[in-house]
Amino acid sequence: MVKKNRIAWGITGSGDLIKETYNTMVDIKSKSDIETMVFLSKEGETVMKWYQMWDSIQKDFPNYKTENGPNSPFIVGPLQVGHYDALVIAPATSNTVAKIVYGIADTLVTNTVAQTAKGQTPIYMLPVDQKRGSLKSYAPGGRELELKMREIDVSNTEKLAQMENIHILKSSEELYDILGVQK
Template structure:
């Protein structure tokens, strides 16, 4: 049996599009499970937000071992990214805080450190910012109610900045993750 390819999926503390992203990743795992292993890495806040949305257990059940950030180097995703153990790093959804840190080269969390180190080793990084374009958006809260939010000009500018970085590809909607997997691995 051939060795499975690996993808690192990093989840930040964004609640926006979190449930949709989880559902798509479960579909992708079902479709590519024979050839691709998806490892899940959660920021400290992602662990809390997943519990608020009552989907932490669903994530664990679907993906097995879930690694939660303890500090910028624990779990040690950076070394495995630099050694080419993963085909790419997927950050979805990504908070405006994570995007701002990437835009300014700040690597003080497990996921921002992982992304920046991946880029240094020519490992592609795909980012789905929740604050993709300036204007307003509607998100669904853990209680099911909708909340209208402003996407600030500064946050949209950070998305533009990381979009221009060599090795980073940004995208807006969870469904686009399917296209990334098709591009990298073909149809299952």
């Protein structure tokens, strides 16, 4: 695996896997010199606030960016020309996955993926709906929830895995290997 020096990390509006992903990314930051540019969809910002992680992201990733429109802030250009070694979208909601699968690029995250896929920068995504059946998740206060995956959402994740230049992560733990960082 080639060592990554600079990545762009997009956060969507998923509460599921957000704490695990966030903790992984903070740990990676503490163990490496990888420059991480964080950008959040409008709903990503909402979820970070809902899960009481908004202050943490401002402290841990002070140069974060929030969505003003599908191409604002302008992230696509630097991704297409190789300024970043990888694009990470984690976690990715079923809505984000469906839009990408069907070519809809009307948000900062979906547009960034659509345009980055046209270049050479690899895209790593962690969809929350990967397996048929139920899974455990947690509400903002820590209460355990059981969520049943919808067939259409799992099917869209399978279609996403077939798309050019998109690599599906099974868990946030895979980011250590992808980014060349020891756990």
